[in-house]
Every structure is written in C-alpha cells, then in structure tokens.
Amino acid sequence: MHLTLTQTTINQQTYWLGATPAGLAFVGRANGPRDEWQTFFKSTNIHYDQQANQQASQELRDYLTGQRHNFDVPLDQTTGTQLQQQVWQALARIPYGQTATYSQLATMIGRPTAVRAVASAVGKNPLLIIIPCHRVCRKDGQLGGYRGGLPMKRALLALENAGVTK
Secondary structure, eight states: OEEEEEEEEETTEEEEEEEETTEEEEEOOTTOOTTGGGGTOSSOEEEEOTTSOHHHHHHHHHHHTTSOSSOOSOBOOTTSOHHHHHHHHHHTTSOTTOOEEHHHHHHHTTOTTOHHHHHHHHHTOSBTTTSOGGGEEOTTSOOOOOTTOHHHHHHHHHHHHHHSOO
16 A cells, blocks of 8 residues: 655644555544554554645635535555454444444444444544544433544534534
8 A cells, every 4th residue: 555644733633644546545643643544554664745735725724614515636545454344434424513323323334333442443443533533422412532632522523513504
C-alpha cells in the first residue's frame, strides 16, 4: 500500500491526512503525532506531499467551520476487516447532528449481540471525523471513548448540534 500524507492546519489545530490512489484512508486527531497513521497501516510506503489531499483538507476545513455537513471526498476503507468495514459503513449513515449507541450500531449491521466487537471496530476507524465515530455514545448516554479525546468529541457534537435546523 502507498500512503501520501499531508499536514493541514484548521482553527489552529493540525491534522494529518493520508490517501492511497483509491481515496482518503486516514485522518489523524487534532495535533496528533506525525506517525499516528502507523497504528492503522503496518506495512505501508509513505510519501509526504503538502500539495496532496487538497479536496480532503478543504472539506475537513468546511466541516470544522460549520459550512459542510457531509463529505464527498473518495474514501479507501479497504484496510479493515469485514466487520470493521460494515461498522464504518453504518457509522457513515448516522445523520449529522444525531447520535447512536453501540447497541443500535450493532443492530444496524445485523449483529445485535456483537456490541463489544462493534465498539472495538468503532475505535479502529482510521478516518476520524470523516467517518463520524464521534456520533456514537454509550447506552447510558455517556460519551464513551474517542481517539481524538473527549473534549474533541464534545466539540464535534456541539458543532453539529449548532448546525442542525431545529
């Protein structure tokens, strides 16, 4: 696999974006380490190119400034297991400004007893923000974990709630 990495700064936060020839495959957490991508891609050839990933950078900027609710950038989600890919596809169907529980997500993919496996797959989502794992909460209403940290999860949910027409 070949991954082209770009660093972008949005609202005084830096993000690493990684794409394969098929599409965007990685979004790092705000101010995350340069090598965060290695958690998701073990045997990968990388190339740093500040001119690459411009569409993804602009769409992420538009989302984080409240100007975009959905992403159009092509995605490459081929690195996950079949279950992970099913979970990530289900995550993408959670509407902007809404949340779902891990149990609801498990039911969405037809595996209602696989809540723990679903939660694990959510945590392995390499496309932070783009595939909205921040929209998943625990059954008791608590936020649960988030690779970007709970302050970021709260901020993303608040951004979306502010942008939803009531």
